[in-house]
Amino acid sequence: MDATTGTVDGVALVALAAREGTPLYVYSAPAIRGRVRALRDALAGLDAGIRYAVKANGNGAILQLLAAEGAGADIVSGGELQRALRAGIAAADIVFSGVGKTDVEIDAALAAGIGRFNVESRAELDAIQRIAAARGCTAVASVRINPDVDALTHAKISTGKAENKFGVPTDEARAWFDGAAQWPNLRLDGLHMHIGSQLLSLQPVREALQRMAAFWRELEAAGHAIASIDVGGGLGVRYRDGEVAPDAAEYAAAIREALAGFGGRILVEPGRWLVAEAGLLLTRVVLEKQGRARRFLVLDAGMNDLLRPSLYEAWHDIVRVGGDVGRERVAYDVVGPVCETGDTFARQRDMPRCDAGDLVAILGAGAYGASMASTYNSRPLAAEVLVEDGRYALIRKRQDFDAMIADERPANEWKSA
Known part of the structure; x- marks a missing residue:
């Protein structure tokens, strides 16, 4: 402004x-485009893809603008899946995160042909296997690691500490990779992390990336091929005058340093940083x-x-x-x-x-x-x-009153459960 x-x-x-x-x-269209392009330029030379976190702002026009710039989507619900697809984001460029994916949502994602699930529990692995087997298809998945790193952000948007509900510790993830044969309809070949949001220091990101990289090398040494590493999002922005936030070049440099030698696909999941x-x-x-x-x-x-x-x-x-x-x-x-x-x-x-x-x-x-x-x-x-x-x-x-109450009904049609 x-x-x-x-x-x-x-x-x-x-x-x-x-x-x-x-x-x-x-919303400023040029400002959003400028952020996408800055991040894309910073990642140049890497096999990297941007997966916009739809939860930050899911307006269809914003998603269409981002799709036109080549961004994919990071989704956390069936509704966000539909928003991304309707905006023209290719299903192959969608990753599905979140701790509570329902069977209906998993089935819809498989039907659409999304690129990857970010898996957060053994129960979710079993559900994806069951639903993929019923469909006669193979799902592709990454394990979300909880690196137990303090993101130095507000407690309600910190997601990478051991007490947070997100992801699994590396010992559990290691057991999943070792026992992957029990999920024949699920190709487990990726790692994922996301330690929190509104990160104004890259130090926690560097620490988490180092732990992720060490685990990737350990898995590859054990014979597990890793095709994708998703480093999450969370880059902070300047909410108050004088506040200093990381820029795209600094962020990309941290990724390059930590994942040097990785030959697979690197994914990033910015949301706030692109649109706030x-x-x-x-x-x-x-x-x-x-x-x-x-x-x-x-x-x-x-x-x-x-x-x-x-x-x-x-x-x-x-x-x-x-x-x-x-x-x-x-x-x-x-x-x-x-x-x-x-x-x-x-x-x-x-x-x-x-x-x-x-x-x-x-x-x-x-x-x-x-x-x-x-x-x-x-x-x-x-x-x-x-x-x-x-x-x-x-x-x-602008929503009007009639639209606001359109789904409400008087209690005059009683039914037996």
């Missing part, structure tokens, strides 16, 4: 709000409220629109559209209208004084914003737009 002009890629936010209303998610900073949540000031102890800035966006601050105590930079020239500075608690004290975007945030009707942009909202939104308090889902070169496209219309 250009704070001076109040524009994104040549589109005026004031005009956009007048046309499409608020709250409104605004490309998006903002545009919202309008409803009112100011002077409480006994705090001064509140009440917005028309709430925690149902952007859950991260409430769920993770996450920081997002918040700026007044139109700038702050000539305005006094105020320490605001920036809140929404939802009936929860947790509906708070920032506490004691230093901002220019805002008036009712002013527009405010919550930055860094391209990932885990719209994808985690709900209709709590019967608040319809916000609209989403994609902007580029002075124009915009509505990529999700």
Whole structure:
């Protein structure tokens, strides 16, 4: 966002709000393309593939944009499988992660011909074998290793420590490779890891990569061919001014160093890093409220629109559209209208004084914003737009009340279970 002009890629936010209303998610197509290309360039020379983590932002237009740039998909549900396929992502470029894949989801993935499962338990191995045998096909799978590395991130998005639910220890994985003959319809030839999200230091990544590489070499020495190593995602982004995050070149260098000599396919699963900073949540000031102890800035966006601050105590930079020239500075608690004290975007945030009707942009909202939104308090889902070169496209219309309650039914058709 250009704070001076109040524009994104040549589109005026004031005009956009007048046309499409608020709250409104605004995504920059050039920013997303730029991130994909930067990562692709950094990985040049490696047999590497980008598998975008759909959970970060699953809007169909975003997925189509990424597909056009050659990205595949990392999915964690049957719904995300359908989203990826409908966006034109080839089934062979889809990896299916997650600890709780159901039989229905596994069957759908096999029917589609996805490239690879990232397996997280013995029960899942058995389920894939059973379903693949019934289909008369062979599934391809990687074992998700839990390297027991502290990702140095928020506890709720740390996934690589021994107490986390994700992956298996190497001794269990080793037994799977040694006993692979018991799953004749499953080709176990890959390794996978993902230690957490919003990683601002590459040190945990390097440590986890080193453990992964040591295990790969051990398996190959034991006669197990490894065709794929999936290093996961989790690269952090700058949510606040002055924050330093790793860049693509640093990340790729860490991968090259750890996996030197590996002759198979390397997969990376970025989500947040590709889309977070490309998006903002545009919202309008409803009112100011002077409480006994705090001064509140009440917005028309709430925690149902952007859950991260409430769920993770996450920081997002918040700026007044139109700038702050000539305005006094105020320490605001920036809140929404939802009936929860947790509906708070920032506490004691230093901002220019805002008036009712002013527009405010919550930055860094391209990932885990719209994808985690709900209709709590019967608040319809916000609209989403994609902007580029002075124009915009509505990529999700604002939900109206009738659409919000469309699947509800009166209790007048009772049935026996």
